[in-house]
Amino acid sequence: MNRTKNLILVFTFLFCHIFYAQVGEDKESLAKILETIEQQFECNFSYADNTIAEIFIENPKTFKSLKNALKYLRQHTKLEFTVLDVSNITVSTNYKSNTLCGYLIDIETEEPIIGAVIRVDAEITTTNEEGYFNLERPTENKLLVISHLSYKGVRYQLNSINESSCDPIYLVPKIEQISEIVVRNYLTKGIQKTSKGSYDIDYKKFDILPGLIEPDVLQTLQALPGIQSADESVSNINIRGGANHENLVLWDGMKMYQSGHFFGLISAFNSHLTRNATLIQNGTDADLSEGVSGTILMNTDSELNTKTKTEIGLNLINADVFFDTPIGDQSSLQLSARKSINNLIETPTYKQYFDKAFQNTELLQDSDNVIKSDGEFSFYDVNARWLYEITPYDKIRVNFLLFDNNLFFLENAVVDGEEASKESSASQRNLAGGVSYLREWNEWFSTDLQFYASKYNLESINHDLVNNQRLLQENEVFEEAVKLDTEYKLSDMISLYNGYQYQETGVTNIQDVDDPLYRKEVKQVIRSHGLSSQLGYTSNDFNTTARIGVRFNYLEKFDSFVIEPRISFSHRFLDNFTLQLLGEVKHQTASQIIDFQEDFLGVENRRWILSNNGSFNAEEGEYDIPIMESVQGSAGLFYANKGWLISAEGYYKIVDGITSKSQGFQNQYQYINTTGSYEVFGADFLIRKRLNKFNTWLSYSYGDNQYTFSELEENVFPSNVDIRHAVNLATSYSLKNLDISAGLNWHSGKPTTKPIEGNEIIDDKINYETANMGRLEDYMRVDVSAQYQFKLSKKMKARAGVSVWNLFNQENLTNTYYKIVEDSVTEVQQKSLGLTPNISFRVGF
Template identity: 30%
Template sequence: MATNRIYLLPMMRINKLLFITFLIAFSLTNASAQSQNKSLKVVLESVAKQFSVHFNYTEDLVENKFVKPPRLNLGLHKIIDDLRQQTKLNFNKLDQTTYIISKRIIQDNNQVNLLNEVLLSAYLTKGISKQSDASIVIEPKQLSVLPGLVSQDAFQAIQYLPGISSVKQNLNNINVRGGTHDQNAFYWQGVRLYQTSHFFGMISSINPLLANKIQIYKTAAPANYNEGVSSVIDFKHDFSKPSNYSFQSSTNFLDASLSYQFNPSLNSKLMVAGRTSLTGFLDTPTYKEYSKKIFQSTDLNLLQQQNNIGLDITQKLRYYDFAFNYELVKNNFKFHLDGLIITNQLTYEETSTDIETKSNEISQSNALLSFQVDYNFSKKHHIQASANLSYYNLEAENRITERAQQLEQANLVLDYNLNITDHLSFNDWKFLSAFNYRNLGVRNNNISISPDAQQLTKNVLSSQALITEVVYKKSKFNFRLGNRLKLYSNYNQFIIEPRLHINYKISSTVNLMFNVEQKYQALYQRINLQQDFLGLENKRWALADENGQDLLQNLQTELDLSITKSNFQFNIKPFFKRVQQINSKSQGFQNQLETFQLFGNYESFGLESLWQYRIKENRFWLSYTYQSNKYNFSDFNPQRFPNNYDISHQINFGNSIEFNQLQLALGGTFFTGKPYTPINSSNGINPDGAINFLNPNTKNLENFLQLNFTAAYVINYKQSNITFGVALLNILGSNNNINRYFELNSTESDIIQFNTKSIGFTPNLFLNIKL
C-alpha cells in the first residue's frame, strides 16, 4: 500500500479503493486469459486461413509452443508482431503470401552477443525505450503517435525527451543540455550527417520511412563515435530487424515519400526510399505557416514587405531526398553499401516596374556514401572494415534591391573516413580495438559585387585515432570503458578521450547508472553576419586552428536513477557539463558581442526527470528539466553571464491513448523564456552611433507554451495497412516570442525592436499506406 501512495496521494480514498479493485480485476483477467493459451500451430493455421497466407516452418519449431491467440481483427501485421514477441521466433516475409518461420539468431556486429537490456520500455510512447548502455532508442516503425507529428519523425520526437529542446523551434538548432546544434554529432549508417533538416529547419532531413533505429547518447557514447561534445545521435537501417511490408508510402500537406524493400537474390537485400516536396503545386495552410515562421527576420521577409511598393515577388521552394541500403550476406562474409542525398532549393525572384528581374537563391545539400565489409572468423571474433564520405554544400546568391549589393556565398565540407575494427568476445566480456583515419576539408567563399571584394578560405585537417573499448555484462552489473587516442595533423600532441559507463541493477525495479566522458571536437559552426545566406541558414562550418579557434573540449558526467513498477516509470538524472574553447561567433549573439570574436567556456548543470503512468493503452507522461547554464569569457566584462540557450525550467507533457484502430495524442511544451539583452532606455544610442546595450542576457522573454494534438485511424485489410489522420500544431494559437533583438533604423536615428515568433496554429493531414 505504501507504494501506491507515491503516485495516488492526490486522489480521494474511494478512488484508491476503485483503483486497487481495478488492478485486481485486471490481474485476474490476465491470469484467466493466460490459462486459455493455444498451440502455436493451431494459431498459425487459423491466421493462414483468415488472411490467405502460408507459413513455412519445421515441426520442431512449433511443437510444445503455446501462445495467447491474438485477435484476428488486429490485421495481419500486428498479429505477426505479436507472435514474434511471444515466441521469440523470426517471421520473415518471402513474398506477398509466404512467411518463413525460423529461430532468432542473435547477431549484432557492433555489440557481439552482448545485448543491451531495456530499462524503460514505451519511454513516452511505444517505440521509444531507455537502454542499459545509457542510450535512448527510437524505432520509428514501432512508434505510436506523438502530439503534433504527422509521421514517425525521430528528429521531431527527440525534442520531447528530457534535456533536449530547440530554443528557436527549428530542427537545425537542436540544443542538448544548453549546447549549440553543431556540438551534436549526427550519424547516418556510420557517416557524419551535416544537414539535419529540410525547409530550413522545419522538417527532418531523414525520411521517416528509411531508418528503423535511432540511438541517442547524451554522454559516454561508445568509443567508436567521434566528436559530439553535447551528444551523439545515430540513424541506422538494420536488415536484421524483420519488416512485414515491402512497400510503404506517406503523404501529407508538404511532401510525399515512398520506400520499397526486396531481395535481389537469395543472399541479398535492398531498400530504396525517396521523398519530394509538394510545395511546387500545393499552397497549403501548412506551407503558409511554415513559411511565415522561417522567413521572418530574414532578407526574404524584407522582399515580402516590398511587394506593395512596385516589386513582384515569386517564391519557389523544393526539397527532396533519396537513399538506398544494400546488404549481401554469404557464409561468414557481409557487405553493406549505403547512400543518401539530401537537397533544399529556394528561389526568390523580384521583378521591378522597369521589368528588371533579380534572382535570390539558396541551395543546401548533403551527399553520404558508405562501404562496409564484415568477416566472421568465429561466433566470438569478427573484423570490420569501412570507408565513408560526406559532402556538404551550402550556396547563396543575394541580389536584393534594397541592399543595392550582390553577394555570393558558399560553405563546403568534405569529410571522409577509413576504419578497421576488431571485435572479440567471450563469456561476459567484449573487447574492441580499432583504427580511424579522417580527412576533413572546409571551404568558405564570400564574393561581393558593388563593392567588389572577395574572401576565399580553404582548410584541411586530418587525424588518426587508436580506439580501445572493453565491455563487461552480467545480470545485475555491467560497465563499458573506452578511449580514443587521437593525433591531429596540426597539433603536436596526442589527445586522450576517455569515457566510462557503469550500470547496476539494484533490484528488479530499481536501476542506477553513472556516466562520464571527455571529448574533443575539431569542427564547429560560426555566424559571421546574421544575414549571411539570406538569413535562412546563416551558420557556416569552420575548422579548429582557423581564426585562432582551438579544439572544443568537454567534460560531462551524470547520475541516472530509474524506477519501474508495473505500469509506473520514473527516471531522474542530475548532470554536469563544461565545454571549453567555445567561440562567441558560434553562439548567435545579437547584442554588443555580435561583432566580437571571444574565446571562453560554458558550464551547464541541472536535473532531468520523467514520470510516466499507463492504464492499459492510455499513457500519461510528464518530463521536467532544470538547468543553469552560464558563459565565462575572460576578455569581456562581465566575464560570467547567462547562456543564450539557458532555459531554466522546461516541462514536456502528454497523453496518448488507443481505442482499437483509433490513436490519439495530446501534449505540449512549457519553458521559461530565453535570455535576451536589453538596451539602455534612457540613452539608447551611444555617441559613436552604436546601440547602448546593458549587460548581456539580463532579461528573459515571456514564458513559452505550445499545445499539440494528433489523431490517427488505422485500417487493416489482409496484408495491407492504411493510416490516415490529422496533426495540429499550437492548437491554442499561442503567440510565443522565441527571440528578441534590436537594430538601428535605416537612418540610424532610432532603435527598432524585433520579436521572432514561434509557429502559429498549423493543421496538417496525412495518409500512410503499407503493403
Template identity: 25%
Template sequence: MSFSSWLQVPVDKRSVRFLVGLFFLLLPFTGLGQKFTISGYVRDAKTGENLIGVAILNAVTGEGTATNAYGFYSLTLPKDSVKLMASYVGYERTLFTTYLRQDVQQNLLLTPATTALREVEIINTKEEDARESTRMSTITMSVAQIKAVPALFGEVDVLKALQLLPGVQSGGEGTSGLYVRGGGPDQNLILLDGVPVYNASHLFGFFSVFNAEALNNVELVKGGFPARYGGRLSSVLDISMKEGNMNEVDGEGSIGLIASRLTVGAPLKKDVASFIFSGRRTYIDLLARPFMNKEDGIGGYYFYDLNGKLNWKVSPKDRLYLSAYTGYDEFYSSYARSSGDAEESRAGLGWGNFTTAFRWNRIMNQRLFLNTHLTFTKYQFDISNEEQSTYQGQTYDYKLKYLSNIRDLSAKLDFDYIPNPSHYIRFGGQYVHHQFQPGALQVRDNNGGAAEDLNVNTQKTTAQEVGLYLEDDLRLSERVKVNVGVRANGFAVNKEFYSSVEPRASVRFIANEKLSLKASYANMTQFIHLLTNSGIGLPTDLWVPSTDKIKPQRSHQLALGATRALAQNRLELSLEGYYKTMHNLIEYKEGASFIGISNSWDTKVTTGKGWAYGLELFLHKKTGRTNGWIGYTLAWSNRRFPELNQGATFPYRYDRRHDVELVVIHQLKPNLTLSGTWVYGTGNAITLPEARYMVGEAWEGGYGGTQTYNDYGARNGYRMAAYHRADLSLSHTKKKRWGEVVNNLSFYNAYNRKNPYFIYVQAGKKEGDPSKFKQISLFPVLPSISKTFKF
C-alpha cells in the first residue's frame, strides 16, 4: 500500500484515542525539551561506604529520587538551576547547587550526625517517607537502632529486633526464627549481600548468624513484593554488608558473657580499594572444659561466624565486590576408658552455612545502572556417632553418619533505568543451579569380623531455575503513584518442568498532606520446600525440591493500608490489612519423620493449603530524646490437609490471635541511653493427648506386657498460656583518645515471667493416679553485661 493510499484509510476513533494515550504515556521517554541528568553515588564522608535509600530532592522543582541498593542515584531535570538536598537517617543533610546545562556525574558525601541522639532515630526517616512511597508492608531498620534494643545475653541480634515489628512473630521463647503473616520459616527469602541463607540460626534458633557490626542495611518486605524478588511466599529479608573504610583503619568489637566479636575495616589503597573482616565465637565450651571430669566424658558446644568483603573502584563507572560468609555450630561429646577392655565413643551434631558473592556494578550511562551478580551458597547439617571397643582381643567398630545439604550456584543481571523522576524502571534475570541431598545415611559395622558398609539415599537431585522480571515505579500524578511489574519463572527438575507468571502491583494515593492510602497485590511461587520436624527441636529440617509428586507452593496476597502523620510529623501511624492464600504446602504424614531408610522423602509427606489474614497497627516516633514504637497485630492462620486431622481445618502451630510490641529508647544524657521492650502474644497452638490406654496382657505381678498409647485430640486444638515479658538495657558511652567504649547492662525477662516452652504429660506417682500436664519454662530473669569498643 502506498503512502497516499494509506492516508485514505478510515481511522477508528478508538484507535485515535489509543494512539494519543500511548503518546502521552511515552512522552516522558522522548526527551522533548532540554533535559539533562545528574547522577552518581552517595557515600559516607568518613568511611566511603555507599549509602542505601538516601533521599535526593531537588528543592527547586520538588522532584526527587532515592539511592538504589548500591548507593547510586539518577535524576533527570530540565535545563535550569538545581539545588539537590540529600537526607539520610543518622547523617547531616547535604546540599549541592549547580546550573544544569549538560549531563553531570556528581558523587555526594554525607557526614555522620554529631549527636548520639540522631544515631538511634528509627524507621523511614527519609525525605520520601512511608506516605510518599508506593511500597507498603516494607520496613527498613538502622543497625544503630538494632543495637539499641535489649538483647539476650547481650548478643545484638537482627532477627530478634525484627520480631518486635507487627506481622512478624517468633517461633518460641528466645528463638530467632521469623514467622511472617502466617507463613512458615521456609517462606522467608533471607539474603546476605544478595545470596540466600538457608539456615539463619545458631544454638537451635536462640541467636541469628548475622553479626550486626558487619552490616550496613536491613530491609524487611512483608507484602506488596516488587517483581525483582521471587522464590518465596511470605517475606524478603534483604541484608547488606558493610564495604570497608576507604579512608582509614577503623574497627569495633565486643566482649560478652558467652561470645566475643571483632570487626576491622581498612583501605587497601585510599579511596580506591578497601576490605572489612568480622569474626565472632562463643566460648562456653572453653570455659566449661576445666570443670569436666574426663572419666565421665567430655562434651561441649560452640558456634562461630566469619564475614569478609573486598571492594575496588576500578574506574569512575566500574566497581567490583567480593564477599563471603561462613558459620558453623557444633555439639560434641567423647568418652574413653583404657583400663581393662578399651572403650571409646564420639558423637557430634553440626550445621552451618557458606556463602560467597562476586558483584560488578557499572554505570552504563547517566540513566542506566547495571549490577552483575555471581553467587554460591551451601547449607549442611550432619549427625555422627562412632563407637570402638576391644573385648578379649577382638575389636568392635561401629560408625554412623547422617547428612543433608543444599547448594546453589547463581548468576543474575539487574538493570536500573531512570529516564526521569516520574519513572524508575527495573528489569533483569537470574539463573540458579540447585543441588539437593535431602538425606544420606552412611553406616559401617565391624562386629568382630568383616566390616559391613551401608549407604542409603546418597543420590543427589539437581534442578534448574530461571526468572525474568520487569517493574516500573511510575508517578501518574501528584496524588497517584504506582508500582507495576511482572515476573516469569521456570523450574526444571528430573523430567518435570514448572512455570509461573506472577503479576505484581501496588498503588499509593495522597489524600491530603498528612494521609495516604495504599493497596497492593502479589502473586508468588516457591519451588523449594522445607520438611520440618516440629517436635524435635534440632536443625534437622530438610530442604527439598518440587518433584513430579510435589508441586510448587503458590500464594496470592492482597493488602490495603493507610499512613497518617501526627504531631507535626513527629509521629507516624500506619494501618494495614492483608489476606493471603497458600497452596501446595507440605507436612509429614502422621508418624513420619526424616529418620528412616526405607522410603524417599516425597513418600512421607502430604500436601494441603493454608490461608492467613489479619490487621496490623504501627505507631512510631522518629525523633527526639525519646523514640520507639507500638505495634499490634490481630491475625489468623489456618491449614487444611486431607490426610491430617481427619481432613478438618486446624490452626497453624504459630497462629497467634493477638501480638503486641512496645519499644522505647530514651536518651537520658548524651552518653547514657535507656531502652526497654515489652511483648505479649497469644499462646502457641499445641496438640495434646486427651486419654491414655494400654494394649496387651499384663505379666504376672505387673504390667510389663502392655503397651501404653496416647489418644490425641484435634491437631493444634489447645493453646499454651499467653507469652509476655519485658527486657531492659542501659548503655553508657565513654569517649577515649583512640575511640569510645560502650558498657551495657541488660535484663532479659525483667519481671521473671515463667513463659511456656513446651508441655509434656507426667504420669501419676502411684498406680491409678491421674496423669498431669506439666509446663517447662526456659529463661528466668537473666542479667548480662557486655563491653563494646570502637576505634
C-alpha cells in the first residue's frame, strides 16, 4: 500500500465524523443535556448522581448563551444551578427545613471529602467517610466556615444555604484551582491549559490518545504542541528545541535524573500512581530552579483513601500492580510495582522495542571475531507513598521510588587458539526518597517543608576479548535538598508566595581499565541557596490573573549570584478570548555530555557532569562547562466557544553556556570541545473541535533553532534538534464504555551532515560538508488505539485495550552518521519503531 493511499484512508477516518448526525427523541435525560451544554460553552457541571437521576426534559439542542441555558434548566427541572465562576456550575436540590447539613464533594473527582472542619461560631464538626456533616441551624444569620488542608477554604452566610436540603457542597482542590484554568480539555479530557501558561494533566479523568492503551506520562506530553522527541524515545523530550537534559523533572518535588525504561523508550513513572502532571514551557513560578528549557512536575494523590483499592495490569511489555489502602482513620498507603515480562515470554512487541533500543550498539553487532550471544534485558520500578493527616491542618507525606534497568550479554571469541567467554553489562538506576510536612496555620497562611535525597547511577562493564581488556565506566549523581515554601493570602485577590531552598549536588565519574592499569575518578560538588518571592493576583471575576516574582540564587563554589525574574499574565476578554504573556530567566548547573558514542556500551552514552564555570584543567582532559542560562518570552491568544478551540502562541528562547560535548555531534565536531548557545524562534498553533461523541484536533509547530559556536568553522548553523515543521492530526470517539482514537504524526527531517561526495576521506578522516546543511527524510507515523471498560462483578471493574504504533509500518530514520570501514565511508542508520502492536488488560477491585 503506497503512502498516498494510506493518507487517504487516515484522513477519511479522521474527518468522517463531520457528517455525523444524531436524531434524538422529544425528551432526553438531564445528564445528556448537561453534557451537550458543557461541550457548547466549555463549562463544567458538578452534581451528585442521585440529584439528576431519572430527570428527562425536552432538549432544545442549542442555546444562545450559557445564561439562557441555565434559565431554561431552572424552569424545567426545579433544580438550583449555582455559578461558581466563569465555567463551573453546581447542581443541587432546593428543600426547606431547620437543620444545617450537607455533603462535601471534590469538584474534580466527585469523591467525598473526609475530615473537613465546619465551624459556626464556637460549634465545630467534621465530615465523616461519606463527606457528611450535620449542625443545628442557628437562629441568626451567621457565618459558616469550611476548611480542609487540601482544599480552598470557603465561607457562606447561613441565609444563603437551603435548610435541611443536605445538598452537596463542592470544594476546589488547592493543587488545581478552577479559577486558574483557561482552556478545559485542551486536546482531550483531563488536559487543561492554565492561566500560568502551563498544561495540567489529570490522569483520573484522562481520555485515550492515539497509539496509547495506557496513559504513559512522558508520551502524553509529546502530544502537546511544541514538544518533540527527535530520536522517537519517550524520555528524551525536546521542549521547544531544547535538549532533554535541560528539562527539570520532579516527582512529588524530588528531582529525577532518570526518566525512562528500555533506556528511554518507556516512561519510568507509573501513571497509575501519578495523579497529575504539569508541563511548564515558560513563566515558571519563582520557587522552582533549573530546567533552562522546561519543567515537568508529577504528583501523587494528596488525599487520604477510605477504601482499599487494588489494580492489576498486564500488557505485552510489562505487568504491574497498584495497591491503595487506609491505615486507620488518619493515614493511607499507596504501593505500585512494575516488571518487564520478557523473562517469561518475549512478545513481538518486546522484540521491536529491544531492536530499537539497542540498534547499532555492541549488543547487536559482532566485530573482530567476537560473537555476542545470550543477551538479556529487564527493567522494574517500585513506588510508595504514605500520607498521615495528624490533624485537619497538618499533613505528612513520605515518598519512595526505585527505577532499574539491567542489560547482560555474553561475548564469545577464539583467542590464541582457545575459546574465551566474558559477560558485559550495563545498569541504570534511580533511587529517591522524601518527606514533606504541610501545615495550614489558618485560612490565610500555610507552609510546606520538604526534604529529599535522590541518587542516580549508570554503570557498564565492557570486556574486550581480543585485547584481553576490561573497561569499567560509572556515572553517579547524589543530590540532597531541603525546601520551605509559604503562602500568605493578603486578600481574596492577592497572595504572596515566599520560599527558601538549599541543594547539594554531587557527581562522580569513573573510568577504570585493567590492562594497562588506569583509573580516573572525578568528583564534583555544587551547593546552592535559593530565595524566592512572588506575588499572585486574581480578579474578582476570574478574568485576569498575574504572577510576578524573582528568584535569588547563590552558588557557593563560584561565590556568585544568579538573579531570575519570572512573570505570567492572563486576561480573558469578550467572554471567549484569552491573552497570555509569559517570561522567565533561569540557570542550570548540571548537564549531560558525550565523550564517545560507544561509552556505556552505546546504550546510554550520556553522563551527567556539573558546571565548573571556567575553573577546569585542560591538561587533565577536563572540559569547560559553563553555567547554562536561558531567557524566554512568549505571547499567546486562545479562543474557546461551542466546542471550538483555536490557539496561537509565539515564543523566543535563547540558551547560553551549552557545550558541543552535550549536543551529540556525530560529524566533524564530534571530538571538539567548545561552548556556545542556541536560539529558537517559534510558534505553536492548534485547532480543536468537539462534536457530539467526536473530538478532533490539528496542531502545527514551527521552530527555527540555530547554534552559535564562535570557535567552530561554521559559527551559526542549525541545531541537531532543529525540527522546523511538525503536524499532529488526531481524532477520538467515545460511545458508552468504548473509546477509539487515531492520529497522524508528521515532521520535517532532522539536520544531518554528509561526507563530500567523491572526496569522502582526507588524511584518514571523513571530509564532511557544511555542518547540518542536509536533512533526513520527513518523518510520518499513523497510530490507532481503542479501549473498552466493563464490569466483571459488582465490585470488580476491568479495562481492555489494543493499540498499534506505526500502523502502516513506515520506515523512518531518526539519525544517520558515518564511519570509515576498510578505507571507505559507511553510512550507519538509526531507525524508528516499525509496526508495533500492544494489548493490555487491567482489573480493579
